[in-house]
Amino acid sequence: MRRFDPLTIVWVLLAAILAFLVINPMLRLVLSSLQAVDTGDWTLANYAIAYGRPRYIQALWNTLMLGVCVTALCLVLAVPMAWAVSRTDMPAKGAIKLLTLAAFVTPPYLGAIGWILLAGPNAGWLNQAWMGLTGSGEGLFNIYSFAGLTFIIALYSFPYLFIFISSALDTVSSEMEDAANVLGCGTLRTMVRITLPLVLPAILGGAIITFLEAIALFGSPALIAIPARFNVVTTQLLQFFSPPVRAEVAAAYAVPLLLITLCLFGLQRRILRRRGFVSMTGKGGERRIIELGPWRWVLLGYSAFVLSLCVLLPYAALSQAALAKAWGRGWHLDNLTLDNFAYLLFRHETAGQSVLNSFYYAGAAACIGIVLTLSIAYIVSRRLLPGANVLGFLCMAPIVVPGIVLAVGFYAAYAPPPFALYGTATLLILAFTTRFLPVGYAQASAAIRGINPEMEEAVRILGGGRIVAIRRVLAPLMRRGMIGAWLLVFIPASRELSTALFLYGPKTRTMSVMLLDLSEEGNFERLAALGFMLLIATMVIVAIGFRFVGRDFMQRRT
Amino acid sequence: MSRLQLHNLGRMFGVVPAVDNVSLTLTDGEFVSLLGPSGCGKTTTLRMIAGFIKPSSGTISVSGTTISSPERMVAPEHRGMSMIFQSYAIWPNMTVAENVAFGLTLRKMPSSEVRARTEKMLSVVRLAHLKDRYPSELSGGQQQRVALARAIVIEPAVLLLDEPLSNLDANLREEMRSEIRRLHDEFKITTVYVTHDQSEAMVTSDRIVVMNQGRIEQVADPVSLYTKPQTRFVAGFIGRTNFLDGLSDGTHIRFDGFSVPADGVKAGPASFSVRPQSISIHAARSADEGRHGDAWWVQAVVAERAYLGEYWDYGITPVLSGQMLRVTAPPATSLSAGQTVWLAIDHRQAARVPAPEACA
Ligand SMILES: Nc1ncnc2c1ncn2[C@@H]1O[C@H](COP(=O)(O)OP(=O)(O)OP(=O)(O)O)[C@@H](O)[C@H]1O
Ligand SMILES: [Mg+2]
Numbered sequence: 001m002r003r004f005d006p007l008t009i010v011w012v013l014l015a016a017i018l019a020f021l022v023i024n025p026m027l028r029l030v031l032s033s034l035q036a037v038d039t040g041d042w043t044l045a046n047y048a049i050a051y052g053r054p055r056y057i058q059a060l061w062n063t064l065m066l067g068v069c070v071t072a073l074c075l076v077l078a079v080p081m082a083w084a085v086s087r088t089d090m091p092a093k094g095a096i097k098l099l100t101l102a103a104f105v106t107p108p109y110l111g112a113i114g115w116i117l118l119a120g121p122n123a124g125w126l127n128q129a130w131m132g133l134t135g136s137g138e139g140l141f142n143i144y145s146f147a148g149l150t151f152i153i154a155l156y157s158f159p160y161l162f163i164f165i166s167s168a169l170d171t172v173s174s175e176m177e178d179a180a181n182v183l184g185c186g187t188l189r190t191m192v193r194i195t196l197p198l199v200l201p202a203i204l205g206g207a208i209i210t211f212l213e214a215i216a217l218f219g220s221p222a223l224i225a226i227p228a229r230f231n232v233v234t235t236q237l238l239q240f241f242s243p244p245v246r247a248e249v250a251a252a253y254a255v256p257l258l259l260i261t262l263c264l265f266g267l268q269r270r271i272l273r274r275r276g277f278v279s280m281t282g283k284g285g286e287r288r289i290i291e292l293g294p295w296r297w298v299l300l301g302y303s304a305f306v307l308s309l310c311v312l313l314p315y316a317a318l319s320q321a322a323l324a325k326a327w328g329r330g331w332h333l334d335n336l337t338l339d340n341f342a343y344l345l346f347r348h349e350t351a352g353q354s355v356l357n358s359f360y361y362a363g364a365a366a367c368i369g370i371v372l373t374l375s376i377a378y379i380v381s382r383r384l385l386p387g388a389n390v391l392g393f394l395c396m397a398p399i400v401v402p403g404i405v406l407a408v409g410f411y412a413a414y415a416p417p418p419f420a421l422y423g424t425a426t427l428l429i430l431a432f433t434t435r436f437l438p439v440g441y442a443q444a445s446a447a448i449r450g451i452n453p454e455m456e457e458a459v460r461i462l463g464g465g466r467i468v469a470i471r472r473v474l475a476p477l478m479r480r481g482m483i484g485a486w487l488l489v490f491i492p493a494s495r496e497l498s499t500a501l502f503l504y505g506p507k508t509r510t511m512s513v514m515l516l517d518l519s520e521e522g523n524f525e526r527l528a529a530l531g532f533m534l535l536i537a538t539m540v541i542v543a544i545g546f547r548f549v550g551r552d553f554m555q556r557r558t
Numbered sequence: 559m560s561r562l563q564l565h566n567l568g569r570m571f572g573v574v575p576a577v578d579n580v581s582l583t584l585t586d587g588e589f590v591s592l593l594g595p596s597g598c599g600k601t602t603t604l605r606m607i608a609g610f611i612k613p614s615s616g617t618i619s620v621s622g623t624t625i626s627s628p629e630r631m632v633a634p635e636h637r638g639m640s641m642i643f644q645s646y647a648i649w650p651n652m653t654v655a656e657n658v659a660f661g662l663t664l665r666k667m668p669s670s671e672v673r674a675r676t677e678k679m680l681s682v683v684r685l686a687h688l689k690d691r692y693p694s695e696l697s698g699g700q701q702q703r704v705a706l707a708r709a710i711v712i713e714p715a716v717l718l719l720d721e722p723l724s725n726l727d728a729n730l731r732e733e734m735r736s737e738i739r740r741l742h743d744e745f746k747i748t749t750v751y752v753t754h755d756q757s758e759a760m761v762t763s764d765r766i767v768v769m770n771q772g773r774i775e776q777v778a779d780p781v782s783l784y785t786k787p788q789t790r791f792v793a794g795f796i797g798r799t800n801f802l803d804g805l806s807d808g809t810h811i812r813f814d815g816f817s818v819p820a821d822g823v824k825a826g827p828a829s830f831s832v833r834p835q836s837i838s839i840h841a842a843r844s845a846d847e848g849r850h851g852d853a854w855w856v857q858a859v860v861a862e863r864a865y866l867g868e869y870w871d872y873g874i875t876p877v878l879s880g881q882m883l884r885v886t887a888p889p890a891t892s893l894s895a896g897q898t899v900w901l902a903i904d905h906r907q908a909a910r911v912p913a914p915e916a917c918a
Contacts, residue, residue, distance in 0.1 A: 454647035460634040461608055461641040462661035462712060472660075476651040 011385045014376055018394040021434040025409035026401065029258075032412040033251035046252035050240075059231035060256070063215045066150060066232055070214040071207050073154035077306050078161035079203070084299040085162075086169035087195075088290045091300055099307040104159035105538050106311070107495040109219030109515060110531045111156045114314025116223065117321055117524060119143040123328060125317060144228035149221060153214050155310035160213070161206045168202030169195070178288070187290065201271050208268040212261055216402030218498035219512070223519055233257055234404050234498065241502055247411055254405045265400045318535070321528035340529035348526075353507070354514040355533060361425065361510060362493035365432035366486045369440040372433070374482070377445035378470075382453065395441035398434050403498035406435055411502050423505020431499045436489040443488055447481030484549040491541055495534060560586050560621055560715040560748045562607070567616035569602050576602045578772035579616070584716075587746040589739070591759035594769035595795070600752040603769075604718050607750060608641050609634035620715060640709035641718040644725070646701050648693040654704050655680065655689040661712035679711040682744070683737075699730045706738070710745055717749045723758060735761050756796050760784075768792050790911050793831035800837070800883045802830045802903075803914055815879025818854040818905075827913035834886040836907040839872070839893065840900040853902035858883070860897045865889075874901060 036043045051057055084090040085097060118124050119141035122131075127139025142148060172195055181190060218234040225235055233253070240250035292299065321327035322340055329335045344351040373395055379385055380392045398406065410431045415422035421430075451474065459469035497512035504513050511534055518527040562584040569577040577599040584590050592600040605611045607618055609631060618626035625632040640661070648657055655676055662672040680686045683703040693701055702722060709717060722738070723731045739762045742749055753759050759766045760780040768775040768783070768791070776783065776792045787793035790801065804813040806820050806828040820828075843855050861882055862873040870887045877898075885901065893899065 452645050452647060454643040454645050455649060457608075457610060457634070458641070458643060458647040458649070458708075459660070460610075461637070461639055461718075462708070463635050463638075463664045464660075465633070465635050468664070473649050473651070477649075 007379075007385055010375070011379070011387070011391075014372070014379075014391055017372060018391060021430060021437065022394050022397055025406065025413045025434070026397075028413035029251050029405065029409035030255065032248050033255050035248065037248050046248045047255075049246075050249050050253035055231065056236060056253070059233055059236040062146070062225075062230060063233040063257075066146070066153070066221075067211045067215040069150040070153045070157060071211045073150060074158040074161050074210050075203070075207060077154060077158040078165060078206075080299065081303050081306065082162050082165035082169060084296075084303060086166040088292050088296060088299065090292065090296045090303070096300075096303050096307065099311050100159045100162055101542075103156060103307065103310040104163070105491065105542055106156055106314075107219070107497075107512070107534065107538075108153060108156040108217060109223060109497060109512070110318065110535060111310060111314050112152045112220040112223045113515070113519065113524070113527060113531055114318045115143050115148075115152050115155075117317040117327060117528070118313055119148065144224060146225075146228070146230065149224045149228070152220050152224065153217060156220075157210050157213055158306075158310075161203075161210050164206035164209075165199060165203055168199040172198050205268045205272045208264050208271075212264055212402075215257065216261070216404060216498070218404050218501060219516070222516055234402075237404055237408065238501065247408070247415070250408050251412055254408045257402055258400070258405050261402055261405075262400045315535070318528045318531055321525050322532040323529075324525055327525055327528070340525045341533070344526055344530055344533075350506075350509050351514055351518075351526075351530065354509040354511050355530075357425070357508060358494050358511040358534075359537070361428050361432055362490045362496075364429045365436065365493045366440075366489040368429070369433045369436055369489050370444065370482060370486050373437065373440040373444040373485075374448070374478075377441060377448045378474075381445060381448045392441065392445070396438045399438035401435075403435055403496065404501070407431060407499045407502040410434075410499075422503065423508055425508050427503050428500060428508055428510070431503055432493045432496055435496065435499050436493055439492070440485055440489050443481065443485030447478045447485065450481065451477050480549055484545065487541060487545045487549070491538060494537070494541075562716050562748055562750070563619045564603075564607070565617045565619070567603070567606060567618060568614050569599075569606060569611060570614045575772050577606070577613075580769075580772075580774055581616075582767060582774065582777065584748050584750065587748055589742050589749045589751065589762060589764045591751045591753055591763040591766045592769055593753055593756060593759045593766050593795075594775075596754060598769045599772040600754070600769060601720055604641075604720050604750060604752050607716070608639060608718055609637050638715040639718060640712060640714035640716075642705045642709050642720065642722045644721045646705045646722075646725075648701050648704050648708075650693050653690050653692055654685060654696070657693070657704055658689075658707045658711055661708065665712065675711055679707045682741070683707045698726050699734060702726065702734055703737075706741060710741060710747065713745070714747060717747045719749070719751045721753055722751075723753075723755075731755075731758070738762055768795060770795075785907070786909050787831055787911060790829070790831070790914065793909060793911050797833065798884060799831045799833055801911070801914075802832055802881075802908070804828050804830075813879070814881050815876045816854075816856045818856075818903075821852075821905075829911050829913045830905065830908040831911045832883075832903055832905075832908045834871070834884040836904045837883060837885045838902045838904070839874070839885060839887050839891060840902060843900045853904050856901050856903065858899055858901050860893050860895050860899060862895060863893065874899065876901070 033046050034042055034044070036045060051060075081096065081100070085093050090096075116124070118126050119139075121127065121142045121144065122139045124139065124141065124143065127141055130136065130140040131138070143152070181187075215233065218238070221232045221235050222238070225232055231239070237250050237253060240246050240253060320331060323337065324330075324335050325337050325339070326335065345355075346352065376388070376391045376395055380388045401409070410427065411422070413419070414427055414430075421427040455473050455477065456466075456469040459473055460466070464472070495512050496510070497516070500510045500513050501516075504510060509517070511530065515527060515530055515534075518530060564580055564582045567577060567580040568575060580599075580603060582590070592603060594600055602611060606613050606626060609626060612631050613626055613628055615628060617624050620637070624630070625637055649660075652660065658679055659672050659676045662675060663669075667675075677686065677689070680689055683706055685700065685703050685707065688696065688700065693704065696704065705722070719738070723734050726734060735758050738751075742762070751759070751762060760783075763780065765777060765779050766783050767777045770791050776788045778786070783792065783796055787796060787799075793799045793801070802813050804811040804817075804827075806812075806823045806825050808825040809820050810817045811820050811823055811828050838853075843857075856876045858874045858876040858879075860872055861875045864871045867889070869889060870891060870893075872885045872887060872893065873882045874885050875882045883901070887893075
């Protein structure tokens, strides 16, 4: 007779947790979209309502257009910069990379606020400057428009594409290009005929992710599209959630977004799987830097211009507003104040609390997520249990669920009794945990795979049990990797908006939700101050990550 | 006291047997090597002994107690064994001394004794001066010594080594294999040593187990393994050899292109493994008739030659034969290609091996 293995209990426990975090919310989302609220009968009525009005369909169309335009713009921004940094002798590459990283960690909605200050109709700084210079009575830019929204989203999405493409370019050896040169192919033609096709799969793969991120975004559309009086899917979802709450209609409305993501993600994986020929050339080949001559200054200028649009200008505008009594009066000594911060932290009912909440929820989600993903990654990599791969798969599954869709699912699953968790910190923490489970799992399994199992076996053969091996050898060796993984969950969780939005209660506002509330009040100084705090906190955390984990730790999630 | 016994041991991966019906007994304090080509199941066998892999069939026992069977496994930590891994698996988060002391502290030994034993062990492997270093600050050979010290200091019942020298350069490898044998002579631990390098196995072992495709081909001490290989595989794997495949009619054995007196070899296929140094080269058949009187003589032509410093390596083809024989000769004997010579094949040093499958 086989002895009962205590590990089976662990397996059941982990499976139960993942069922709670991943399977149930998605199941409830789909089920509730197909059921009548009062009777529970099967029905398609929710879909009929969700797509029953032209403006609801218009919102879906807007979302798709937005995704396409953002992706196109991102390519224009990212490809030349990635090429310049990876393959040419453009100067100041380090600074360009650092600023791209800064853009990468900037929450898109903060950038949006910065750009409202810069390009708000007439009052924005750039419009002021334009009117001052030309004497025209009207500003040049209007950020409250479809184009404005596209522009803002692209500014904060392109860094991902940049990282993705430049790491692909890093793997193309110059020997391949040299081979073409030797056959009489010029530099430009080699670029187009040899290099481009080699990295095209990476570009396509990155573009698909960019598209998916853009259509799932909530913050920037809420700040820009709502005042501009047009809707996208995510803002439309919010309207289904404003009283009277029609969660089942929201669920029906969210299902297509889920399906689109699912399909495109599958497509992306397929494209990238076939890119074997890029990685095969390996790092072995020497990479030659292409000398651009005077053109390198043109590329540097372009890169600097793009990065000033997404980092320097908005940061300047934000800090000016955060420190100003009235932002429109500009940089004057008598306009300077710290009162905005004092107001938020000490006088405002919930703002101070919301800052704490954000860090508390993100920290808790990161801790739970790391413990969970590490245990699962360990079980999977050591093949401790049959069927462990299922657990690994479930950990990666939320990657195809847009945050806002996840929130609708969590709402459907856990807002009603018996759980009745709506508005509690527990629900937010669990939702954040699920949302960033894939990031955590990718990190955790990379960390575990990086450690030779023989390290552990050496402990065991010398007389130590598995627990001793984990405590004395595995844990110390993985500490760096674990800190990195924790930060990579913590950073996005601390600013997560779309998941929080449908789940928070009066006492559980997060900083991101608070920002949105303040923006509705229209008080930009305080809004900027709150954003400023978030930005500083992010920078501090990233710096800690640099210090303890290494400079490349942010890139590792790609 | 620690008699290690493998009984009909087998392990399947899917439907493929990685280890197939292996039986072997190690007496107390014996040093046995598992030798064989890549993928023949050496590591799998060793890891079954260590308790990391469960056998699909058969048993493993130490001093009469069964520790592995398809039904029941004693966990690796309760086997009282030690293992040295191909990667060394030195823990980078501990100093040299901490690495070596680890197994002792797990045994709840008083710390003064842990320290004393650790220091003694470190001086045995000549690392006393490096005890506070971290592994990343050591050379490959030094890391190897840490692994040895760590494994031996706990005085295990059985010591297992999986290709411990394969990551070292050639010089160090020679030094370390003598070191391993020296430590074995000092501590007399029953040892199983996995390697695919025959000279390593021959230097270190009391007995060598030659494995092929999951099965044992032959178990013998180094001398008999070399001089009396029982299978063609062993003859070809241990050292270089020439196979002479012929057919006996009771009075003569006919080989490819020449025939020799049967000398009691019964009628039927007759195959021999002849080492290159068992063949000598002569200008004429009459030379040294006394010493090589009953050798098999055959006239041959030098086809190719290479000077290797310690000896000449010739490829010589008997006249009328398609088979080239490898022959080694002292550095002084220089022949040129195309030269006709007489070969004296010393058949007393040849080993009778099974006929190739195609002829049998
Ligand atoms: N975990 C496993 N799953 C499936 N097959 C395996 C596994 N481990 C080993 N094998 C197979 O079993 C056979 C024996 O492997 P083993 O590692 O014992 O060989 P080895 O003799 O140690 O070879 P090497 O000298 O290359 O280390 C090989 O064919 C290998 O492919
Ligand atoms: Mg092996």
